[in-house]
Amino acid sequence: MLFSNCNAVKNDYKKGKTMTGLVYPIGTPGKKWEAEEKAAWLAKQTIERSYLEEVVTKLEPLKKSLELVQYGALSYDVEKYPLYAVKSLEWDLSKPTILVTGGVHGYETSGVHGAIKFLETEVQNYSRAFNIVVAPCVSPWGYEIINRWNPNTVDPNRSFYKDSPSEESAALMQFVASLGVSITAHIDLHETTDSDESEFRPALAARDGIEYDADIIPDGFYLVGDTENPMDAFQKSIIESVRKVTHIAPADAEGNIIGEPLTQEGVINYATKALGLCSGFTDCTYATTTEVYPDSPLVNDDECNNAQVAAITGALNYIKSVM
Template identity: 55%
Template sequence: MTIPAFYPIGTPGQPWGDAERAQWLSRQVVHRSYEADVVRAIEGLGARFDVVEYGRLDYGSDSYPLLTLRSRDWRDELPVALVTGGVHGYETSGVHGALRFLERNAAAYAGRANLLVAPCVSPWAYERIHRWNINAIDPNRSFRDNSPAEESAALMRLVAPIDNRVLVHIDLHETTDSDESEFRPALAARDGKPFEPGGIPDGFYVVDDSAAPQPEFQQAVIAAVAEVTHIAPADGNGEIIGSPVVAPGVINYPLRQLGLCAGITDARYKTTTEVYPDSPRATPEQCNQAQAVAVCAAIDYALAH
């Protein structure tokens, strides 16, 4: 039986080796600048926050500082709110939503919470508008001991000293049409598995932790974002991306078991946001604002409870 090809790299049914990974890498092109878009924005916030370089990616001739911003009035007795964006570099609103939160909303939490924000965890992928890092590894399946992804390992080292003080963690993501046209086929090809077409949810949704769900917290985020953009409905099977919808716009994943960024701490409140920038009903402005609103709603709920 001949297995039809579905991706231009590799042999169907066979996982990639070094040659296929090199071929994949040769196809990656820089589309935008981490320095211009992100580093300069972070530098512009330096008067209000402490900017810390928590690692550096040296990928061939490219070198990327991994930057985080933290409250200038950091007080050890206060709870920590952790915000991460750009774990998947192509998910633009995660990066710019985190920066928007810092620019427009963060001052409201002075003296109430310590903020630690990593706006762009994966700068190499940000520039290439890609999901993976240079080694064709998904950082958001790599938050575990001995991580194969430098991006993930660096963030885990940053957070480890304050793990037990993080009250809330908001990890900002997008679901895009390119998930179905490029990234899921590439994943199947890389792993030598058949590609099974799926659907793309039209709207915003969140992912709770199935190991320690906080349904009221998730609904507070959904309610706030619904004022900005539409919430993704369940599909005909009552699911979103193959997972049962447990409440409007909410699904559950075993975050730590899957090596997902939102599972890197023991925070009581944690969520992964997902916006849909390719929807005809949403604009980039709405998506960035939805992310910032989600961050505020998550921190507000956590501090109130």
């Protein structure tokens, strides 16, 4: 979605239209979805790509220098959707432990492949200083369907809390708890895409029976920190690292990114724990959520993956500098 047509989108929706000229095709405006609407939504989903072929096959070669751990499988299909994490081998309880997650929203491709690229190219440069554990694709069903929800119309990235309704979130939390270590930093890799406005946020509004209020998709990379623990210098270090790879998202005309005021260039804050976000489920000192914009005409897939890697290394370099 281009910046210039955002107001038109808002006006069209208030006239009973979305970007495609139609009200969201499932449900009744103003009414929350029940089982019938959720089933109708699920019936419309189709497999677009293979998790086993595109993700798991890239993890197998890593076993030569890293530990590959299966920490569960999704009940939707336990054969198709095993859940994997990768751990550095030089595990030492005296070292800080770093958690990297990707694909919490399965459709956000560079989060998955950026995490894998970090494992392929950079992890050994940091494994002496840190214990590193990476869960590259938390939501493999979402990866295949190219969606942010799971089959139950639940958003895993709003479900990181006790008795989570999301299998994906619950499995990751249980796995991290089983490590028996404190997490020093958590870098959660995400994307903001044009489809957030053309599909996912309209679907969310329809599911919850509320009015869809269109927003501007920022053109560039940005971060989401924690309102309760912002760690501004840490976030700035990541921004400076990513700046070498891709452009940083500017604020909109109101000084915001996705409706939130900037705390510094390229950084906004959310109440991550209260919202059940992945980056907020540990009590780590340093936490951030990356947001790459893959639909920008200024980037390609490789640059998006490289931006995720640069975010991780920028975070780790900062932590090393203050240890």
